[in-house]
Amino acid sequence: MAEKSVPKKKIGSLLSISHDKDVDGLNSAAIVLRYAKSKGLGFDMDLTDYGGFQRTFSSVAARKNTLIIVTDLGMDDSALEAVVAGLSRAISQGCRVVWLDHHQWSDRAVRSILSLENKPVLKVNPEYCAAEITHKVLMPRDEISAELATVAHDTDFNLRQIDGARALTDAVSVIRFGTIASKEDLIAALRPLVEKLAEKGLAGVWNNQNKRFHDSLLDKRVHHYRKEKLKKMRKALIGHCDQEIHEKLVRVLEMPSGVTTTDMGTFIADSENLTVDGNQLKVADLAITVSSGGMLGFRRGQETTLCNVAAKLFNGGGHPYAAGGEYGVYTDFQAVCDDIFVTLSKSKDWVIEADSV
Numbered sequence: 001m002a003e004k005s006v007p008k009k010k011i012g013s014l015l016s017i018s019h020d021k022d023v024d025g026l027n028s029a030a031i032v033l034r035y036a037k038s039k040g041l042g043f044d045m046d047l048t049d050y051g052g053f054q055r056t057f058s059s060v061a062a063r064k065n066t067l068i069i070v071t072d073l074g075m076d077d078s079a080l081e082a083v084v085a086g087l088s089r090a091i092s093q094g095c096r097v098v099w100l101d102h103h104q105w106s107d108r109a110v111r112s113i114l115s116l117e118n119k120p121v122l123k124v125n126p127e128y129c130a131a132e133i134t135h136k137v138l139m140p141r142d143e144i145s146a147e148l149a150t151v152a153h154d155t156d157f158n159l160r161q162i163d164g165a166r167a168l169t170d171a172v173s174v175i176r177f178g179t180i181a182s183k184e185d186l187i188a189a190l191r192p193l194v195e196k197l198a199e200k201g202l203a204g205v206w207n208n209q210n211k212r213f214h215d216s217l218l219d220k221r222v223h224h225y226r227k228e229k230l231k232k233m234r235k236a237l238i239g240h241c242d243q244e245i246h247e248k249l250v251r252v253l254e255m256p257s258g259v260t261t262t263d264m265g266t267f268i269a270d271s272e273n274l275t276v277d278g279n280q281l282k283v284a285d286l287a288i289t290v291s292s293g294g295m296l297g298f299r300r301g302q303e304t305t306l307c308n309v310a311a312k313l314f315n316g317g318g319h320p321y322a323a324g325g326e327y328g329v330y331t332d333f334q335a336v337c338d339d340i341f342v343t344l345s346k347s348k349d350w351v352i353e354a355d356s357v
């Protein structure tokens with residue numbers, strides 16, 4: 001009965017909307033591009049991030065007879081109305097919606113998408129990365145899509161087993177931070193990568209024999225970025241604050257600009273990186289990074305703490321092994337550390353008691 005109001009016209013093009021932030025988002029878009037090609041559909045790509053849904057989904061309202069595939073984006077509940085309005089409009093003009101994701105969804109967001117007309121598809125599964133879900137749903141027998149999914153899994157789950165996947169993660173960071181600094185268009189800057197990935201998989205951008213990008217300028221930029229990143233992370237470590245709370249070692253660090261929280265989290269979880277002025281530091285049970293804007297990142301060096309529970313004390317959440325929260329804008333880092341330590345000492349819920357393991 002719902003279909004009655006939707007004009008029946010053949011889908012002629014595909015709009016991919018994916019996450020601009022990481023390899024999972026890009027590889028998902030690349031798989032969607034392969035799907036579009038396999039179906040002979042025209043392809044447009046939009047990349048967005050939380051905070052950008054309003055813009056993205058209001059422009060979607062102009063689409064006609066388009067298959068709209070959203071990947072690697074959870075619903076931003078604060079933008080839910082704008083998303084539903086944009087998609088409803090598009091659907092009334094003959095579009096269909098497929099949404100493939102692995103983030104946390106509220107019941108309300110799920111209901112809103114599923115109650116759209118023209119048989120929307122919504123698949124959310126936190127056990128996989130988005131590219132894996134996209135591969136399974138759209139191109140299950142396609143080998144290049146399978147490889148793109150494997151590469152995305154390696155970076156999204158921070159396994160760091162595929163050199164090319166790590167390099168690609170750094171390449172995305174280089175391009176992102178580069179366009180933020182120069183105010184260039186991020187989508188235009190990332191599009192060549194997505195196209196090459198869609199064409200040949202990782203081999204489209206990366207030479208695995210000599211461990212370099214085919215694009216020699218990109219390769220140089222990534223090398224430089226890695227060197228700078230290491231310097232900045234070492235410097236941040238020197239300025240760390242440690243405190244023992246409920247018999248757990250809590251470490252707070254100031255997040256350098258131009259470094260991702262994943263890189264910082266991985267860096268400080270490896271004891272090989274923790275020699276400061278000739279002293280060997282212990283790996284922290286809970287490490288908290290504070291960004292210049294006052295956002296908090298939670299990682300753990302041992303399975304002795306719950307990052308998501310700690311993050312909840314700071315209006316955030318996430319996984320037991322990685323989470324995010326908020327402190328707010330600050331000027332005095334030492335005061336931030338003291339505040340964090342006081343808050344953590346008031347609750348013991350984030351500590352995994354030895355006898356409960």
Ligand SMILES: [Mn+2]
Pocket residue numbers: 024025072129130156
């Ligand atoms: Mn993802």
